[in-house]
Amino acid sequence: MKEGPDIAHIAALIGDPARANMLTALMSGKALTVSELAEEAGVTIQTASSHLSKLDAGGLLRPRKQGRHKYFSLANDDVAHVLEGLMGLAAGSGHLRTRTGPKDTELRKARVCYNHLAGDMGTQMFDSLMAQGHLAMDGGDLILTETGVEFTTGFQIDLSILRAKRTPLCRECLDWSERRSHLAGSLGRAFLSRFEELSWAKRDQKTRVVTFSQSGAKEFEQFFAMR
Amino acid sequence: MKEGPDIAHIAALIGDPARANMLTALMSGKALTVSELAEEAGVTIQTASSHLSKLDAGGLLRPRKQGRHKYFSLANDDVAHVLEGLMGLAAGSGHLRTRTGPKDTELRKARVCYNHLAGDMGTQMFDSLMAQGHLAMDGGDLILTETGVEFTTGFQIDLSILRAKRTPLCRECLDWSERRSHLAGSLGRAFLSRFEELSWAKRDQKTRVVTFSQSGAKEFEQFFAMR
DNA sequence: GAGATGGTTCGACTACGGTCGAAGTATGAA
């Protein structure tokens, strides 16, 4: 009756509307300040502060002080992963916050998941990389193959920098809208920022939507076509 | 500020201690009655009933009436998956309900996750099946290869029955203790029940622990050795 | 220094939701 970790505590942390809004906002991958998160959640700064300290104590956030600002971001990919999972359940039970509107289709098309590309285009990219043999599964872990290394370096992504970090290079992340995997981990992050550098795509500042330019979408299709 | 599914609602459902206990109990994969779940959660039958109707309304459970009993089980693998994820976070933040005791090591060794094998032996089995090429990733989906079909039928598992069901044959599930994937889906379930039929292993009724007999462990090692 | 801006702490208010006793409904047994 009481073995295993204490689910209830952190589920309750996520379970408050204000905190859930903050966490959802942080799924954009950006680090946000207390006041930004307060606005995002629709509460005053005081309450936001108290919420954030609780989330931090629960290990869900990573705070960083910078001058008189305090920036919060999600603690790690695992947290983002669980949040996506919860979104999947919520979406499945037909409990959408907003009725499926025009913004919803944009979110399904391409969006930011923590720090990498998700949605239709995210899964397409993942599928393509697998089909081309650039990614492979090795005993439950996702790995970058030799051709994959070539491909990414050709994409102007410096793997040595990524490998130096503690976070895993490749991870898969389950998509709540597509119910399929897409690429997470530091490589997933690198791909997305590369898309931005090449101005193939732009993140919306507020809504997690990623919009590809017309030419950007074409380039993307070129590299990540299926078959 | 309000795009995406309503995380908070279902997170709050999981966030109550009594409900979390019930859900954890259901991770054993067994369907339990209202009174059993009440005892599991340490509350009276009335409150259990109200909790269960809320969980049901949230789409987390699948109720089945049978005579004057009402059996509840987890709605699907997705729910189990999210619960495992939450356990991972809770374990990671050092928030174990019970200090890592003797039962904890048993849980890490081999346990039931919803309806399939998890823990050290679960991930070992998954890794072995991947290494032997019986399982493979195909565009984000886990599939059974041709040799995999051979292997499982040689194991006296009737695939045609499994394929007839709506639930996916193969799925991967992230392990909170090992932080690696193991095999879920109807095939994962089939393997576990086969182990029981062969009396290689036995589930403990209360604690989710799976104990392998000495000879059973040897057989297991034979079939699912790494390399 | 003084003033402004970003966060935190404290205290008081409030409301939502978990809890159980008691009564009510269904199903099964005798």
Place this chain on the structure above:
DNA sequence: TTCATACTTCGACCGTAGTCGAACCATCTC
């Protein structure tokens, strides 16, 4: 029919936790 068991509904109680105003720190600017 009568009794027992399994569960649900109702109502009342109570505690916890979210909320904000006000005052308090800390950091930067001038």
